[in-house]
Amino acid sequence: MTLDAINFWLAIAGTVAFAVTAVLAIADRGVDIFGVIVLGVITAVGGGTVRDIILDVPIFWASDLVFVRVAVASSILAFVARKFFTLPQIYTLMIYTDGLGAALFGMNGALKCWELDFAWPLGPIILGVITAIGGGIIRDVIVGRKTLIMSTEIYAVPVALGCVLMMALMYFFPDDKGRVLVTCTLFSFGMRAAAIRWNWQMPAFLVTKSKALWSD
Amino acid sequence: MTLDAINFWLAIAGTVAFAVTAVLAIADRGVDIFGVIVLGVITAVGGGTVRDIILDVPIFWASDLVFVRVAVASSILAFVARKFFTLPQIYTLMIYTDGLGAALFGMNGALKCWELDFAWPLGPIILGVITAIGGGIIRDVIVGRKTLIMSTEIYAVPVALGCVLMMALMYFFPDDKGRVLVTCTLFSFGMRAAAIRWNWQMPAFLVTKSKALWSD
Amino acid sequence: MTLDAINFWLAIAGTVAFAVTAVLAIADRGVDIFGVIVLGVITAVGGGTVRDIILDVPIFWASDLVFVRVAVASSILAFVARKFFTLPQIYTLMIYTDGLGAALFGMNGALKCWELDFAWPLGPIILGVITAIGGGIIRDVIVGRKTLIMSTEIYAVPVALGCVLMMALMYFFPDDKGRVLVTCTLFSFGMRAAAIRWNWQMPAFLVTKSKALWSD
Numbered sequence: 001m002t003l004d005a006i007n008f009w010l011a012i013a014g015t016v017a018f019a020v021t022a023v024l025a026i027a028d029r030g031v032d033i034f035g036v037i038v039l040g041v042i043t044a045v046g047g048g049t050v051r052d053i054i055l056d057v058p059i060f061w062a063s064d065l066v067f068v069r070v071a072v073a074s075s076i077l078a079f080v081a082r083k084f085f086t087l088p089q090i091y092t093l094m095i096y097t098d099g100l101g102a103a104l105f106g107m108n109g110a111l112k113c114w115e116l117d118f119a120w121p122l123g124p125i126i127l128g129v130i131t132a133i134g135g136g137i138i139r140d141v142i143v144g145r146k147t148l149i150m151s152t153e154i155y156a157v158p159v160a161l162g163c164v165l166m167m168a169l170m171y172f173f174p175d176d177k178g179r180v181l182v183t184c185t186l187f188s189f190g191m192r193a194a195a196i197r198w199n200w201q202m203p204a205f206l207v208t209k210s211k212a213l214w215s216d
Numbered sequence: 217m218t219l220d221a222i223n224f225w226l227a228i229a230g231t232v233a234f235a236v237t238a239v240l241a242i243a244d245r246g247v248d249i250f251g252v253i254v255l256g257v258i259t260a261v262g263g264g265t266v267r268d269i270i271l272d273v274p275i276f277w278a279s280d281l282v283f284v285r286v287a288v289a290s291s292i293l294a295f296v297a298r299k300f301f302t303l304p305q306i307y308t309l310m311i312y313t314d315g316l317g318a319a320l321f322g323m324n325g326a327l328k329c330w331e332l333d334f335a336w337p338l339g340p341i342i343l344g345v346i347t348a349i350g351g352g353i354i355r356d357v358i359v360g361r362k363t364l365i366m367s368t369e370i371y372a373v374p375v376a377l378g379c380v381l382m383m384a385l386m387y388f389f390p391d392d393k394g395r396v397l398v399t400c401t402l403f404s405f406g407m408r409a410a411a412i413r414w415n416w417q418m419p420a421f422l423v424t425k426s427k428a429l430w431s432d
Numbered sequence: 433m434t435l436d437a438i439n440f441w442l443a444i445a446g447t448v449a450f451a452v453t454a455v456l457a458i459a460d461r462g463v464d465i466f467g468v469i470v471l472g473v474i475t476a477v478g479g480g481t482v483r484d485i486i487l488d489v490p491i492f493w494a495s496d497l498v499f500v501r502v503a504v505a506s507s508i509l510a511f512v513a514r515k516f517f518t519l520p521q522i523y524t525l526m527i528y529t530d531g532l533g534a535a536l537f538g539m540n541g542a543l544k545c546w547e548l549d550f551a552w553p554l555g556p557i558i559l560g561v562i563t564a565i566g567g568g569i570i571r572d573v574i575v576g577r578k579t580l581i582m583s584t585e586i587y588a589v590p591v592a593l594g595c596v597l598m599m600a601l602m603y604f605f606p607d608d609k610g611r612v613l614v615t616c617t618l619f620s621f622g623m624r625a626a627a628i629r630w631n632w633q634m635p636a637f638l639v640t641k642s643k644a645l646w647s648d
Contacts, residue, residue, distance in 0.1 A: 023424075030425040032418035034373050035365040041342075049270065054481065054491055059270055062335040069338070079424065119494040122501070126473075137574060142353060142363050147574050149467040157466050202464035208455075208511065209462040239640075246641040248634035250589050251581040257558075265486065275486055278551040285554070295640065358569060358579050 003178045007108070014101020015067050016074045018044040018135065020085055021098045023078035026143050027086075033079055039139050040075025041068060046135030051109050051127045055118055095196055099155075103188035106132035106159035107181055110166050121167040128163035129156055152202040154195035162188030219394045223324070230317020231283050232290045234260040234351065236301055237314045239294035242359050243302075249295055255355050256291025257284060262351030267325050267343045271334055311412055315371075319404035322348035322375035323397055326382050337383040344379035345372055368418040370411035378404030435610045439540070446533020447499050448506045450476040450567065452517055453530045455510035458575050459518075465511055471571050472507025473500060478567030483541050483559045487550055527628055531587075535620035538564035538591035539613055542598050553599040560595035561588055584634040586627035594620030 022043035023036055031039065045061050045068060052059045061067050078085055085094060109131025113124035133148055133156050140147040148155055166184040173180060194200065238259035239252055247255065261277050261284060268275045277283050294301055301310060325347025329340035349364055349372050356363040364371055382400040389396060410416065454475035455468055463471065477493050477500060484491045493499050510517055517526060541563025545556035565580055565588050572579040580587055598616040605612060626632065 027424045029366060030368065030423055031366060032368050032424075033422040034376065034418075036424065038345075038365055038372075053269055053485055056272070056488070056490070058272070062339055065335055065338050068335075068342070072338075082424070119497055122497050122504075123494055126500070129470075141357055141573055142365050144362060144366065146576060149470055149574050150461060150463060150576065152462065152464050156470075160466065202466075206465040207462055208459045208464075208468065208514070243640045245582060246584065246639055247582060248584050248640075249638040250592065250634075252640065254561075254581055254588075269485055272488070274488070278555055281551055281554050284558070288554075298640070357573055358581050360578060360582065 003182070007104070007181075010100065010104050011067070011108070012070055013097055014104050015044045015070045017094050017097035017101045019071045019074035020078040020094050022136070022139055023075055024082065024085055024091070024094070025139075025145070027082050029143065031143075033076070036079045037072055037075045039143065040078070041071045042142070043135045043139045044068075044071035044074075046138045047105065047131045047133060048109065048135075050134045050138075051112070051131045054127060054130070055113065055116060057116070096193060099158075099192035099196060100189050102132040102155065102159055103162060103185050103192060107162055107166060107185045107188060110163040110184075111170075111177070111181060114167070114170055121171075124167055125160060125163040128166075129160050132156070132159040152207055154200045154202065155192065157202075158188045158191035158195065161191065219398070223320070223397075226316065226320050227283070227324070228286055229313055230320050231260045231286045233310050233313035233317045235287045235290035236294040236310050238352070238355055239291055240298065240301055240307070240310070241355075241361070243298050245359065247359075249292070252295045253288055253291045255359065256294065257287045258358070259351040259355045260284075260287035260290075262354045263321065263347045263349060264325065264351075266350045266354075267328070267347045270343060270346070271329065271332060273332070312409060315374075315408035315412060316405050318348040318371070318375055319378060319401050319408060322404060323378055323382060323401045326379040326400075327386075327393070327397055330383070330386055337387075340383055341376060341379040344382075345376050348372070348375040368423055370416045370418065371408065373418075374404045374407035374411065377407065435614070439536070439613075442532065442536050443499070443540070444502055445529055446536050447476045447502045449526050449529035449533045451503045451506035452510040452526050454568070454571055455507055456514065456517055456523070456526070457571075457577070459514050461575065463575075465508070468511045469504055469507045471575065472510065473503045474574070475567040475571045476500075476503035476506075478570045479537065479563045479565060480541065480567075482566045482570075483544070483563045486559060486562070487545065487548060489548070528625060531590075531624035531628060532621050534564040534587070534591055535594060535617050535624060538620060539594055539598060539617045542595040542616075543609070543613055546599070546602055553603075556599055557592060557595040560598075561592050564588070564591040584639055586632045586634065587624065589634075590620045590623035590627065593623065 019040035022040045026036070026039060048060050084090060106128040110124040110128030113127045114120065118124065118127070137147050137149065139145075162184045165187055166180060169180040169183065170177070235256035238256045242252070242255060264276050300306060322344040326340040326344030329343045330336065334340065334343070353363050353365065355361075378400045381403055382396060385396040385399065386393070451472035454472045458468070458471060480492050516522060538560040542556040542560030545559045546552065550556065550559070569579050569581065571577075594616045597619055598612060601612040601615065602609070
């Protein structure tokens with residue numbers, strides 16, 4: 001399998017996981033099947049849509065509807081079989097796959113910006129993070145849930161650090177795109193997986209409610 | 217009157233209804249006249265704005281400000297005469313006109329995507345729904361109300377089904393644009409009107425809180 | 433110093449104030465340093481980003497990252513030294529500088545639309561307001577705070593009136609761009625400063641909860 005093919009199939013797995021975790025996140029709220037599909041699709045493709053709008057390039061799902069189709073099918077599946085997806089082992093698998101999807105979407109988003117030479121080095125980092133977490137934030141805002149940004153879970157930080165690492169590596173190895181992509185995705189997913197496994201939280205001194213470093 | 221002229225005047229009526237129902241929806245919240253105008257305009261033109269951004273075409277209201285002007289005027293009118301618009305008969309008329317506006321905006325949005333050959337067949341359906349309900353969702357998010365997606369009211373589903381029907385009909389009758397537009401708008405509005413008249417709700421087995429179809 | 437240089441340095445001051453007041457606004461919510469940076473940057477550059485997307489021109493911060501850099505640095509500074517920034521005199525200074533930023537961003541946003549001949553006269557007014565308050569609204573929506581639109585504070589109205597004044601002046605003095613910009617910015621900031629100083633609120637008859645003007 002080529003790197004492109006691996007990347008594609010992992011992106012499909014990530015899309016499934018994004019849609020499924022979206023449906024599970026709202027399952028206790030009394031949303032109908034139409035809302036379930038809308039929110040599943042938004043979660044799966046919303047971040048990449050915002051990225052492409054900011055980049056002013058054609059929306060990625062318009063030229064190939066496979067990601068929207070997979071998101072619709074996964075949302076319906078998650079709705080119908082939500083008891084299955086909340087089984088502890090399956091749910092855990094989904095959470096890790098969701099983390100892999102975030103790493104993968106984030107790194108691919110950052111790489112797309114890098115290839116378009118968009119606002120290096122902060123542009124690719126910002127748009128990588130938006131690609132990974134933008135859809136979930138739009139979902140939470142529409143649903144009225146507390147958004148990811150307001151939690152101290154280690155979810156977006158691995159994506160951001162992966163993008164920073166990618167910009168550094170691409171600066172030194174501009175011809176090694178494939179290897180840089182793999183390295184940064186593994187780094188980002190590894191950090192997220194560790195955060196899930198050991199339930200890492202942001203240290204208190206990096207959270208606003210704790211005592212300010214500067215004291216009067 | 218030509219079909220274009222009928223379409224235009226119905227769109228004006230829909231814009232009035234969108235702005236008026238927006239103002240009535242927030243009238244109990246202590247919003248000032250500036251906020252009222254902002255929210256009325258967002259509700260009326262927000263969905264089409266998001267659609268045009270995703271299509272990457274000029275925003276529809278920029279070339280002809282009549283829709284923004286009508287939305288501003290309707291919002292002010294609804295603010296000043298909100299006791300009039302909450303009279304039962306007038307309010308009911310507004311709810312039906314709002315449903316007509318949603319059907320009309322949705323079908324015209326889907327048709328615009330179809331003409332631009334954007335991501336057939338899911339693209340026109342997605343953007344048709346965004347055209348119809350996007351503005352109302354942005355309004356509810358800014359206001360902090362429960363959004364449409366979180367309700368089991370039959371509001372967006374007639375738009376989505378109308379768009380599905382339109383894609384099917386345009387596939388078989390690509391030269392009958394006018395008749396397809398009228399048919400799908402009537403179908404979509406008819407379903408919405410029936411939902412208002414008989415207070416239809418989504419059946420429980422299509423809502424997440426009910427028992428999952430798949431049981432462990 | 434040329435007008436452009438003054439404009440630039442005031443925009444930097446406004447960016448600092450936007451990011452700092454954003455961080456202070458969420459300091460009681462338990463947001464981590466990553467969230468603080470995201471929200472500070474969104475508040476500072478979010479409005480201009482939405483404006484440029486609607487105008488379909490390159491995003492202003494992509495060609496020169498200085499505004500994003502200043503927003504990141506200010507957010508970190510505000511996080512670390514939040515006790516300093518909540519000292520009464522410093523906080524008051526920040527509130528006024530934030531008002532200056534809103535006036536400046538609003539007027540520059542409206543002027544940019546005017547120069548692009550976008551939907552005169554309502555287009556520049558709408559996009560001027562979006563430039564000034566769009567970022568703050570996105571922040572409040574993500575954070576789950578009551579948005580500006582739902583308050584009766586005199587914050588957006590001076591921006592809107594400044595944009596109206598600008599469109600009138602540009603109509604009569606199209607060659608006096610510099611002077612019109614200065615006049616409208618001073619007018620808008622002056623009104624906001626007065627509203628802060630004397631705690632102006634919208635008069636009750638312009639707020640929805642008060643008695644409707646039209647009575648049945």
